[in-house]
Amino acid sequence: MDRRDFLAGLSALAVASGTAGSRTAGAQTAGAAARTMVASPEAMQRLSARLMRLEEDGLDPRWYGLNPGNQEDPAAITRATAGALADIVQGRVASLPGRVDLRRDPNPATLNLWVQRIAEAAEPAEVIDLASNATPDMALLKPALAAARTRASGSWPGFPVGGRTLEPGAFDENRVAALRARLVLTDPILAANPGTGGSYDERLQAAVRRFQTAVGTEPDARIGTATQQALNRSPMATVNQLRVAIDMRRAQPALSSERRVDVNIPDYRLRMMEDGRTVIEMAVVVGRPSRATPMITTRLTSVQFNPSWGVPQRNAREDLLPRLRRDPTALQQRGFRIFGRVDGQVVEIDPTTVDWRAINPDRFPYVIRQDAGDANALGRIKFNMPNNDDIYMHDTPDRHYFRRADRAQSSGCIRLERPMDFLMVMLDGTPGWDRERVDRVLATRNTQTVPLRRQPPVRLFYSTVTVEGSELRVRQDIYGLDEAYARAMEARNRPQGIPMAAAQG
CATH class of the missing domain: 2.40.440.10 (L,D-transpeptidase catalytic domain-like)
Structure with a gap:
């Protein structure tokens, strides 16, 4: 591989990734790296092999133009190294609409340091490893991602949806067998001693409680609608949540100690x-x-x-109007008061004098307030x-x-x-x-x-994957924000007009 071509790509990366005021410094850093690069052609091939395993980092080599057909091409390796290194260090998704909780450290000096380091390394593949593992929680996230990918690549037994809740102690040969087959894939304790038969016994109940605790449903060992849905959730959804969790942690600025x-x-x-x-x-x-x-x-x-409480109009229309139609006096008993305009004056309205069934929810004419109490x-x-x-x-x-x-x-x-x-x-x-x-x-x-x-500052944020000590939990993607983030990761190019630095919290 031509070292000048490799460093030219990295130099372009350093310049493009910096802000206007830092482009000169970025170019100087990459230029210095060009003069000291020592990797052999064989090491470059090992780098290519490492880039083909970017899925273990939550990325995809195809995003950077690398595939089995060109993985020995010097230009393709150069481009892939530049793009992958930027995403590993800075994060692939800079920002998303409505996600002020996504935070990135915009300092281009960090990327420039990795650019210089990979150029000077005898084994640049090892630098990719170091950069990818520098992100917090990788010791738990990357093995979890690998395990999730393995599950996603194989068959995935489902659990019958609908019907009565499966209660602890019940006997149901078909559903208990399906439950056991599903949980042994993700619960090593149960897998070591799964048991047999159609009785929903204590061993299986304990496994269900562990599963319910991990996914955030009620840990009562009852297999109702919510637990059924969690059991049937696609393993690729978990893969995407872990990929998102890894990318969200990249280039996160340190949280304030205040x-x-x-x-x-x-x-x-x-x-x-x-x-x-x-x-x-x-x-x-x-x-x-x-x-x-x-x-x-x-x-x-x-x-x-x-x-x-001044009731928002949406709540009044969607929540309180149906209750007023059922019983106009019920809200009075809970301290609600209704106000309307009569002859140009705002006055309190007796709810029993209104035909609530004739009220159009789209043009709700009243203001509702609930007194303190x-x-x-x-x-x-x-x-x-x-x-x-x-x-x-x-x-x-x-x-x-x-x-x-x-x-x-x-x-x-x-x-x-x-x-x-x-x-x-x-x-x-x-x-x-x-x-x-x-x-x-x-x-x-x-x-x-x-x-x-x-x-104190307040931050409302969204992270379905939590790590506490040695425990990793994947919660439900209740708003679909992980799905939106994963789609943004799949995009080949970052959205135009969005800066590398996301809104700061």
Whole structure:
């Protein structure tokens, strides 16, 4: 292979990947690399062989023009090395619409260092290995991806959909056999001792609970609709989620050590972090797919005690109008008040005087507000964070949702499992506020807003693949955002007009 051709490709990469102000430095770095490159032609062929295995990194050699027909062609290897190295170091997908949680470090110096390193290496294939493994969590993600690819390449037994829920202890020869055949593929504990027969016994129940915990359904060993769907999920969907997880971690800037609040939407978890430690964490309820919680970066600025709720028009049309048609007085009992315009004046409307069946949902003419109180949809505490989507965190009287594994149940806002604990942490450092004063204010039932002295940044983000210690979990892609990301990865070229640096959180 001609070394000048190889370095010319890398030089073009360094220049193109930098910002306008860094192109000269990028070209100088690649030029310096050209003068010191030492790899032999045999090493270049080993590099080509490594690039043909880019699938283990969540990438595809075909994206870079490399295939079995040209893998020995010097020009093809040059182009593939340049493109693959850029994606391994910087991430293939720079940004996507609505995904302000996607963050990249735009510093071209990092890529330039890898360019120089691969040019000076006696074994450039080893540099590809080092660069790909420099991304966090690779020790778990890459083996998981390899295992998922193996499963996807073979036959995948399904589980019969529909019918009655398969209950623990039941006898069902066909469905139990199907369940066992499916779970032994992903559960090494069960695979070591799968058992036989048609009884849904304790051994199989334990495997189902492990599966339900991993995918985020209720770990009750009951095989209902949600668990049936998870059992029948295509293994390629898991492959794509792991590819997305790997790419999302590339070139991520270091998170601030200051106190911050992170909410992982598909994991249904909130964590407050400070100096690398968890201050508090809890379960949350997020928006259901039809009313998805948007990705947001903002700050918590104030807390509101005894909030009233101005019902959004969509909620009024889709949620409350059907209830008004069934029983106009039911909402009154929960503190809802209805307002309309009469003779140019806004007045309160008696719901029993309205023919709700004649109301067109597309032109709902009323404003609905729920007074503060125990039945209020926001509970007794609301946490304000400025954003354009009117999203906030709040208490809720509907505590039963926190007993569910599937907690995509709200209209978009974030419901907190332990709002009082969160409040006391948030009030830390706010003079004059302790639990006794909080209880007094709540007891008045008067609405009161208190600015927070410490206003931590908030990040609502979307990551279906979580790694904690040695445990990796793949959650449901509840909003289909992993599917959209995977489609963007498949695109040969990055979208025009989108900078390498994504929005910062």
